[in-house]
Amino acid sequence: MICLGIEGTAHSIGVGIVKEFKKKCKVLTNLIKIYRSEQGGIHPREAANHHAIYLADLIKESLKKAKVEARDIDLVSFSRGPGLGPCLRTAATAARALSLTLNKPIIGVNHCVAHLEIGRGTLDGCNDPVLLYTSGANTQVIAFAEGRYRVFGETLDIGIGNCLDKFGRTVGLDFPAGPKIEQLALNGGNYYNLPYTIKGMDIAFSGLLTAAEQYYKKHKNLEDICYSIQETTFAALTEVTERAMAHTEKNEVLLGGGVAANKRLRNMVATMASERGASFYVPSKDLCIDNGAMIAWLGILMYNSGVHMEIKDSIIDQRFRTDMVDVTWRE
Amino acid sequence: MNKKDLLYQGAEAKICVSKYMDFDVVEKRRIPKSYRIKHIDNRLISYRTKEEAKLMIEARNKGVSVPIIYDIDLKNGIITMEYLKGSRIKDIFNNLNETEKKNLCLKIGRNIARFHNNDIIHGDITTSNMILVDDRVHFIDFGLGEKNGEVETKGVDLHVLMEAIESTHSKYSEYFKYVLEGYKKELKGDANQVIKKIEEIVKRGRYR
Ligand SMILES: Nc1ncnc2c1ncn2[C@@H]1O[C@H](COP(=O)(O)OP(=O)(O)O)[C@@H](O)[C@H]1O
Ligand SMILES: [Mg+2]
Numbered sequence: 001m002i003c004l005g006i007e008g009t010a011h012s013i014g015v016g017i018v019k020e021f022k023k024k025c026k027v028l029t030n031l032i033k034i035y036r037s038e039q040g041g042i043h044p045r046e047a048a049n050h051h052a053i054y055l056a057d058l059i060k061e062s063l064k065k066a067k068v069e070a071r072d073i074d075l076v077s078f079s080r081g082p083g084l085g086p087c088l089r090t091a092a093t094a095a096r097a098l099s100l101t102l103n104k105p106i107i108g109v110n111h112c113v114a115h116l117e118i119g120r121g122t123l124d125g126c127n128d129p130v131l132l133y134t135s136g137a138n139t140q141v142i143a144f145a146e147g148r149y150r151v152f153g154e155t156l157d158i159g160i161g162n163c164l165d166k167f168g169r170t171v172g173l174d175f176p177a178g179p180k181i182e183q184l185a186l187n188g189g190n191y192y193n194l195p196y197t198i199k200g201m202d203i204a205f206s207g208l209l210t211a212a213e214q215y216y217k218k219h220k221n222l223e224d225i226c227y228s229i230q231e232t233t234f235a236a237l238t239e240v241t242e243r244a245m246a247h248t249e250k251n252e253v254l255l256g257g258g259v260a261a262n263k264r265l266r267n268m269v270a271t272m273a274s275e276r277g278a279s280f281y282v283p284s285k286d287l288c289i290d291n292g293a294m295i296a297w298l299g300i301l302m303y304n305s306g307v308h309m310e311i312k313d314s315i316i317d318q319r320f321r322t323d324m325v326d327v328t329w330r331e
Numbered sequence: 332m333n334k335k336d337l338l339y340q341g342a343e344a345k346i347c348v349s350k351y352m353d354f355d356v357v358e359k360r361r362i363p364k365s366y367r368i369k370h371i372d373n374r375l376i377s378y379r380t381k382e383e384a385k386l387m388i389e390a391r392n393k394g395v396s397v398p399i400i401y402d403i404d405l406k407n408g409i410i411t412m413e414y415l416k417g418s419r420i421k422d423i424f425n426n427l428n429e430t431e432k433k434n435l436c437l438k439i440g441r442n443i444a445r446f447h448n449n450d451i452i453h454g455d456i457t458t459s460n461m462i463l464v465d466d467r468v469h470f471i472d473f474g475l476g477e478k479n480g481e482v483e484t485k486g487v488d489l490h491v492l493m494e495a496i497e498s499t500h501s502k503y504s505e506y507f508k509y510v511l512e513g514y515k516k517e518l519k520g521d522a523n524q525v526i527k528k529i530e531e532i533v534k535r536g537r538y539r
Contacts, residue, residue: 150498156487156532191370198475200455200491235367239342246342247459247499271366323497 001304002028002068003075004059004098005296008091009083009111010137011035011042013051015058016293017066017073020300025121028066030286030293031058036175048086055094062292073104077299080108081320088316096311107309109298111290112322113149115256116142117301118287118294123254126281130250132241132269135257135290136161136176139237141201141244142322144330150323152244153201160233161259163205167229170213171222181226182262188227192220196232201240201247208232230264238268242276251278260288305329343474344408351401351411359383361408361474376408379474384410386451386473393449395442396469415471417464424458424500435468436506440513442468443489448519450480452488457495482520486528489514493529 007014016030035050037043063070078095081088092108099106116131130143130152139155158166161178168177194211197204208229215225241253253273259265260282273280287293305328335347338357347358361376384403391397398413420435427435443456453460454475462469477484489510497504515522 145498146501148501150501152494152498157535191368193374196371196375199487200457200475200494202487202491202494231368231371235364235371238366239364242342247457268366272364275365 001074001300002072003077003296003300003303004062004073005077005109005292005294005299006055006059006091006095006098007032007079007111007114007290007292007295008048008051008087009079009081009290010087011047012290013054013058013087013091014290014292014295015055015062016291016296017062017068018293018296018300020304025118025293025297025300027122027287027293028068029062030291031062031065032286032289032291033058042084044084044086047084048090051087051090055090059094059098070102073098073102075296075299075303076102076104076106077296078106078108078314079111079114079295080315081111081317083111083318085316085318088318092314092316096314099311099314105303105308106311106314107299107303107307108314108316109295109302110320110322110325111295112138112140112142113325113327114294114298116149116254117298118291119254119256119281119283121297121301122283122287123281125279126252126254128250129252129254129281130241130245130248131254131256132237132260133256134160134237134259134265136165138257139203139205140322141241143244143248143250144327145248148323148327149325151321152247153203153240156199156202156204157206158209160205160237161257163209163233164229164259166209167212171216171225176258178259178262181229182264184223184226185230185264186223188221188223188225190221190224190227191231192224192228194228194232196236198236198240201243203236203240205233230262234262234265234268237265238272241269242272245276245278251276253278253280255282256288258289261285301329348414349411354401355414355416356401356411357398357414359410359412377405380405380408380410382476383472383474386453386476386478387412387471389449390446390451390470390473393445393451395446395451396464396467397473398469398471415462415464415469417462417469419459420461420463420468421458421499423463425503432503432506433509435463436509437513437516438468439492440510440515441517442470442513443492443510444514444517444519444522446470447485447488447514447525448517450478452477452479452484454488454491456488456492458499459495482524482528485525486532489525490529490532493533 141153339346402411460472
């Protein structure tokens, strides 16, 4: 079965084509275009316009790159939510049009669950992981328990990516600031005390952000502040992930989301995993960030397990919760 | 100290059974984590050990059931406390009948209100951190707690339990309402304000 997936929950528009091969996911193409506003923030309507402009070409280019004819597509999948209304609607509208034109079934999937399933689908040995999902807006710890994917921990205020980007804006770094902060941190080494806020398996960053901005205003060394931000936030993320692993008694950990590209974060989570005797997994970069291939893959899993959707039911859900998904494809 | 038997190895600490004078005790020892820099690790271990002991002693003085503390070693992050010979709520909850579940939840709510009345925030209220001995719910694991009188913080404290029940006892997630019922009965301030906070947290968190 071949599926074309369209991702459009926030600033990225992605089209991926994947094929099921021996129960694993084979990615044929995975094209992503990222909307960037001047100021760095996100304007849902402008982002949606950006997505609308590029979508048709992205689909054409994907088919060409994958060497797949449009009629070979068996299923069209799209991100139903959670996300920004205008962006979700753009992706869903394109998916409906494609499904009707090709006369192939449509399916809408949960974005957060897709981040987890793409790890299971593409990485050998990754079967039942705890996912640390860190992106701009989202920071969640997700695992399978009692028949569903459940959020065991998450941010109580802003996502880790937003935290890094907001700090970047304050100190004049270009958007997105994450990679620049990572570079600067390499030259830092003096630790400035920052709030380390954990509540149960939940986490908070806004207090740390304010404190870090204060250090900058007091002319502390920027490289040292970046180092301190990374050491503190990533340690807290690693800690809540470990707590979730202990709580759910799982011995695999998977990273997902754009911040998973950060080497220091990877290193911390990998160290934690090896100390627990657990396995550590991280998908390739294009499968970590928001992308269409993961949407396509979850579409295949759901469709093959008997979930079928009519065009009239293919509505978006801005607040689509992870634990609302009926997981029909797992034991 | 006599020989030590490992009772439990968690994400953060090791719990060993031991003897202190003639008492059966457990030692809770926080494990250093090499993924974080020494500075943060030392700070967290000694801070949490100190906070945990302090909050447990205060909670006990205010009539909440918690283990007696015998000894504290800040440098090595060890608390020696009474060994509670009972069952974790996590292990027994699903097997209770409806009335027992309801009554237990009411009792849990009343106890949480008792420490919230004194601005003690537990920080990690889950069913793994409550032990039932005879008919009394005991609270352990105050390491993420703090002293704080804000409605917001009390809301977050209860929200952690709500999530824990939803994820660990998902079939019985509606029983959280009895926790709130018990909480309302015992709280000295306006419990509805705290409950409103929980709803706010739900909205801005995972349900976004
Ligand atoms: N005083 C005690 N008496 C009996 N059992 C205890 C006691 N303290 C801890 N335990 C057991 O050890 C487990 C972990 O202890 P806890 O303080 O919650 O540490 P952690 O931070 O690792 O969760 C508890 O769930 C409980 O089963
Ligand atoms: Mg505990």
